[in-house]
Amino acid sequence: MVQRPFVALLLWAVVVRASLAAGPRLDHLQPQGGQRGAEVVVTLIGSRIGQDPQDVLFYDPGIALKGIERIDDNQAKATFVIDPDCQPGIHGLRVRTATGLTNLRTFHVGALPEVVETEPNNAFESPQPVDFGVAVNGVVTSEDVDYLAIEAHEGERISVEVEGLRLGRTFFDPAVTVFDDKRFEVASADDSPLLQQDSYCCVLAPKSGKYVIELRETSYRGDDASTYRLHIGKFPRPAAAFPGGGRPGQPLEIKWLGDPAGEKIETVTLPNPAPLGFRISASDQHGAAPTGTPLRAVDLPNIIEVEPNKEMEQATRGEVPGAFCGVIGEAEDGDRFSFTAKKGEVFDFNLIAREIRSPLDGVLRLRNAKGEVIAAADDNGGKPDAYFRFTIPEDGQYVVEVEDHLRQGQPTYLYRVEVSRPAAAVDLALEERIQYEATEIVVPQGNRMAVMVAANRADVAGELNVALGELPPGVAQEANPLAADYNRLPVLLRAAPDAPLAGVLTTVTAELADKSQPIASRFKQQTWLVRGSNNVPVWNHWAERAAVAVVQPAPFTISIVEPKAPIVQSGSKDLKVVAERRDGFDGRIAVRLLYDPPGLSSHQGIGIEPGQTEALIPLTTAGNAWARDWKVIVVAEADVNGPVRTSTEFATLKLVPPYLAMTFPPVATEQGKSVDYSIALSHTTPFDGPAKVELVGLPPGVATTPQEITKDSTEVKFPLSVAADARVGHHRQLYCQVTVIENGEPVVHTIGTGELRIDEPLKPADPAQTAQQPAAAAGESS
Template identity: 45%
Template sequence: VLLVIGQGAVLEGAAPRLSQIVPRGAQRGTEVEVTLRGERLDDVQQLMVYEPGIEVLELAATNDKELKCKFKIETGCVLGTKHIRVRTATGMSDLRTFRVGALPEITETEPNSEFATPQAVPMNVVVNGTIGNEDVDYFVVEAKKGDRITAEVEAIRLGDSMFDAFVAILNSARFELSTSDDAALVYQDGIASIIAPEDGNYIVQVRESSYGGGNHYRCHIGTFPRPRAIIPAGGQPGTALQVAFHGDVAGTFSKDIQVPADIPWEYAVLAEDERGISPSGLPFRISDLPNVIEQEPNNDVAAATAASAPAAFNGLIGEPSDIDYFKFEAKKGQVLDIRMYGRQLRSELDSVMTVHNANGGGIASNDDTGGPDSYIRFNPPADGQYLVSVRDHLNRGGSSYHYRVELTPVVPKLELSINEFDRYQEPKLVVPQGNRFAMLVAATRRDFGGPLEFLG
């Protein structure tokens, strides 16, 4: 049999394609009807939710391009992103996200594109909206003097499109009180926060940063806390720990937390007070290293915070031109990996890290390694005292410039990865039960050599 395919013909695969989930999120402790859109969905068999806390009560295909389902979201469901796939009789869909929040959900209602005609919304809600080309959405809330007002947008974090959101809080005279394009904590999403200077109405503005067309967004508007930094930014598994939250417009506050005993792939701490809970968490490292927290003033060699190695040094570049020093003892031949966790923890800090001798002379320094964070492999030339200093590359500083420096012995590591099948697309392996699938695995050896043997 000879099959001839004309030039330009397209052969569609049998695997399902999931392109959209609406709504883009829901409040925990509720049941919500959800629509999933895509292609080749009519033979659906399962909706796979990778994180606990969401039960699929109903699931049915309307046609080959749409599914209708009902979610039951547990009251204790962890806030944040959940990952979803559709499994059909012919394959597995790509991954899409669904956000779980703490506040009641409402829908943006047009017309609300003029400052003079904003949509009135109550405090402490999540607005689900969309932005078109050159579109601007306005919302008005009522507040009392001294109230905290925060607007946090989820746009690019939804994963629908390159929606670079801008958010602002304005007073009734149209003066901007707080604006945000990109906040490091929330990637390219924005956070605007104020303490209301007087009783009255306040306007929240949401748009695409360059007035281009966006897509779906979720805007959390309320009195909840929204700190930008946590210190320490890590802890030992299974331990109780007090952390300090920095960067909230109402001031710094502390909270006792319990660090999970089982180390998850990623972990974040949610800030909570009597006025609410933050919509998203602050990334938090879990490791066996003891914490050392900077003791100000530690801006020069003589005032360096005393520490030891191995350990984790935690601190805050609290103002422009700030520099923090830590001192520790090391022995000749005691090779250490000194790794900065700043931007990896969604800090604003673009670090420069330097190792000094006891007199402050520089031995090794690094700005960026594989990203904005610094890394130094340090082989002490002699027994004695050494120092590590941390500053921002542009000598900036503030309440969102927190960091964690981990000093660890060098240990062998093996990193395994799967090559991309399609550029910029996640590798996806669908292996029917009882079958096999051949794939190429890339193995990267760190500080060891020799052949590898895979058992399984």
């Protein structure tokens, strides 16, 4: 009976330890894709992913989770059910466990049966035979080359497309070649405008017989992470879809360009609204393309070019707003479109080519009726597509001109010039918590977490209300209006103690606080899947929803002791943070401000050490720090078998101008000669009681004592004791630290600067020389 409480406590501690595991990581999936219409058993691999896996959040429709279970601490098994009409291509996902959300990875859906590469298949003479219509899953290691063989009839379309870099595991640049049985090259490809570093070949079989497909890394590099999905079939593989976009929710007639079987016209209906990065896959009786072709959904009428339209007088006529659509079909080609506009009208001219994966490196010009160029653009902020905004100078006719930068052209060099009126919009993103990693929002039960939202305005001014959409049950959010002159906003989420473990993908939107006009919210979150040298992004995933989850309780909560006194410009302050630890947890808790207001700097290396329950975060401000009331939050992180994160509630930090100013005169003295340093004062904010003033930055050998001033003082005088060996020179780094006590807390000012000059004393005259001087003078007079 005596031991039972102890045993119960021990068991509780074990349970707590097990439940305090940190967030999981997802390194990769095996397999990395599957055929639509199938059930696929996927092994999820990564740190802590097998510790109570519960769900998979899919960013795109068409895949459902049938079940998920633990294999071991770092592996879980999931069964994905892929809809028969699931869009082929890339599908982002995160795994949710009881303790967190993983980073984003991708699962790839194809239309063909799946097979696995079988080694050895690295000799042309003994390739791996596969059916003509499969997706091969394999890996290319260093200096490895994989060969696969199919049988095709003359005139059949041989389509080969590889997903390598796009699997997002490593910088894998695959190259594909199709040979006939005599090893004569039929087709080859390395990179492609449509698939970037990945490539495809699409060719009509010149004869019946055996064809061998070679896959390698373009420089014969590779490793265990250089995995691929090689789609081999008769499916259509166009390079582009003209006119590259249309109106959302409306039927659109598109022409598939670049397929060796010939152009094909198809009518599709664009979704409303269209998802970020919307693509559509070409299909026919032989199958569907593994990767879709981008189409824009924009509420503008299409104006299709009418050839010839190379000369001014041949310009295709249209109205604006509208989208001028064409193809630079051959070298030295150029297209022109004309429209009428009135003086003072403002339009955005946006050339869309690379965005819809066209090879065109477009140059965009605007000419007046005389043929004079009045606006032009090539690139746009480092992007190869051109853009400019233009105000019409007078009523009349204007001509839009498009050509390739290198005067190249081919039948797939399509483009759109979208001419629209400026529209109010806000571009939103969650700021990265860890560099190069998309932020997820994980809220422990009975606790809090906060994130920073970046909001960049386009043609909109005023305060904004920013909010997340659907949240897991038991989660509430709080955010203050975003000031009109600022673009960063903390958002705080709280989970009730009884909030169920759950996760959602949610929207992030903004609206004007006064609701004076509608604005478009454009949320995009970048996941850096593959980075090149100097951390240049090589392959990214872009999501239009944020991931939020409720997880098991954290072993601590933290709070800010809200300051009772402000921090001043050119000042400093310590922000006190207090932790409440759960029994059994005594680890270090790193604490930092979620964000620094403009002109304020906070120490990033502070922690609440083991055995302690509080810490002070030093804050300093520049002279131009933004003076206003700031809602600040402190975030905390502890290592409990990995990172566990929480945050405080909001606290108000008042940042105000200095209470007084000082005028520092230059002062000079000699070694060994004391002097008073008098500094004139001017007050801007009265304060109660005495304030302590310290003169800082004195050179070695000079000392003084702190002084006191009041709100009525007009100067402060420091008696300087100057030693005989005080450092000689001009000392220009003197400043004062003024400490005012307000509501029992220090308000520390740093005010300066002043100058103290210390000279060497003049040497006394030599008596012998003094005696000789009169004698010499007398001799001269005689």
